[in-house]
Amino acid sequence: MTSLQIEIQLIASVVAIACALPGVFLVLRQMAMMSDAISHTVLLGIVIMFFLVGSLESPLLIVGATIMGVITVSLVEVLNRTKLVKQDAAIALVFPALFSVAVILISRFARGVHLDVDAVLLGELAFAPFDRLAFFGLDLPRALVVMGIVLAINITFIVLFFKELKLATFDSGLAAALGFSPALIHYGLMASVSITAVGAFDAVGSILVVALMVTPAAAAYLLTNDLKRMLWLSAVIGVISALGGYWMARWLDANIAGSMASITGLVFLIIFLGAPERGIIAVALRRSRQRWDFAQSMLTIHLLQHEGKPEAERESRSDHLVEHLRWLPDHAEKVIRYAERKGMIRRQSGQLLLTDAGRTLARQAMVH
């Protein structure tokens, strides 16, 4: 690998981790779409700041964009509080309007400046290493320095306020009662999302910001119930997607951001299907096992009821189940085989007899 390739992968990984951390809280707080809104409106913050300071290099641009992200969130909340529109509609009203203003400002007053909408939306990571700056005597890509600082800010925020974030996320009422301000935590988180979005969209574009914030966190949510573990997992999934995405993009000679977003989707799909407890396959298997277990309990209870009674001979014939339990003959046969395999019953000259285990199961099932 050339140093260029290593740098791109390094930038991609740092972006992925920086996005995944606040993303976990967005997913848990059901505010994932806020990342979509913020990642679009930071453009307006950048444009306004650009007009004020006259340079695209100034760090003030990031400040302006972060403020615009927080303004977006508060506008959504103001609209929501009028009770005239619901929250989802408020988001869908605010961010296209602000984004439109930004697009018009750019096309009308900033033609020819390197501030084009395609780049903002789509990003081009492949060019990121060519934009370099000296950082403490080291010659590093600008995106790496910027995202490294953003990552450091996010980690500091989460480590310092972990308890508060956790409490405000899972029980905001209790957080307020204990004297933590959920609103303060909320806006802190939104500021963190904004600064991440503005730092990242230069390199990877706003859509990938959404992909990297929401998808790894949602995938991690299917794997664990522990907040800390969820943070770790989503960072790992983010990095896997970043690296996998980079190599797929190289192989196909296509846009890196799009490729990374596709891989996050692929990783999510795999976890969605195969997660040990909450994956689709695990859920389907569990449901079908439960159905057979239930039928087996029914069968053993039925046999136990009639065991040793005069009618036992008639009741314990397999064809009688069809009549008594209203099972289809096929189904009855399957249940019998299932119970036989589990050692709950045995067949003896057309009769179904309970084993000791079967008797225990039936008694337990009846207690329930």
Next chain:
Amino acid sequence: MDLLGLLHDLFFDYTLRTVALGVGVLGIVSGALGSFAMLRRQSLLGDAISHAALPGVVLAFMLTGSKSPIVLLLGAAVAGLVSTLIMIGINRYTRIKEDSALGIILSVFFGFGLLLLTFLQRNPDARQAGLNKFLFGQAATLLVEDVLVMSAFGGLALLLMLLFWKEFKLLTFDRDFGASLGYPMTLIEILVTILLVIAIVIGLQAVGVVLMSAMVVAPAAAARQWTNRLSLMVALASLFGALAGVSGALISSTGAGLSTGPVIVLCASAIVIISLLLAPNRGLLWHWLARLQNRRRLQTEQVLSNLYLLASQHAEPTYPHAAAALQVMGAKPESVLQSLKALAAEGFVQQAQNSHWALTPTGTQRAEQLVRQRNGA
């Protein structure tokens, strides 16, 4: 350019007329179908579907090699529908909430579309010019053929909406009741989603992926403020959508560097702001005015009862008192004179000499009534 010139161009300039017709149709369809989405709290579904349509457009082009609008629209529609179904699946079978499902679908589908698009771009055999339109929308490049396809699809969607009006209404307001009547509510839900997908994909070419969500939500949100009736709301939303589209097309035709999509969205946003402020009953302006009036009335009544309290210390109830004394008794001294003048206009008080005021007999009655009310309550 003056307004008359603009109107002249609207009817006689071929390009502008085509564009205006196109975005007008788009506004009507997205306004009507967006109403259902907004009422069902699926405003952001439009955003997700419009992003998810991109890989459909690109794949349709890759498979057929054709750039005809009908093929691309079909591709977009299929991708939009598939994405919605996956979203419903994620929602139903895992504990992941709706917002995250939307975010995943939106970004992953769009990213995948981007991957395909750039992959295609680097392949010298297949120039993909024209597909970019779907990203940002270029209303100015709408052709008559595009407008015809948009109208055909949009008209079909509106027709189906009218045919299934009752079912859609049930789904929107009381899904469980509909199910208890034996309507196949899941099928109806899928149909309503298909129609929304159609409304969105016919708009992509004109306003682009990012701004299409505004065309779904803004006209509906504006219309909601003016009425509580679904039929009226849908009609109004169509009207607002068309208005935003046509005026956006007109405004952007006047200035260089004003791309149509963003201008249309800003027009729609302006309609929303006006509606939020001015709509009868729900409008914020009326609420503020009513609150202001209420506060004034309470202040005035307070001044009247204060004057009554002072007067009751004297033998005659019409004994005049200094306004300064009343100012000391209230929380807002600066508004006392204003209140006294309002009371004088109603004949409850009169000015005795320089800054002294006295109750009139009717004023005394009114004050007694107020005090009784207050004690009774």
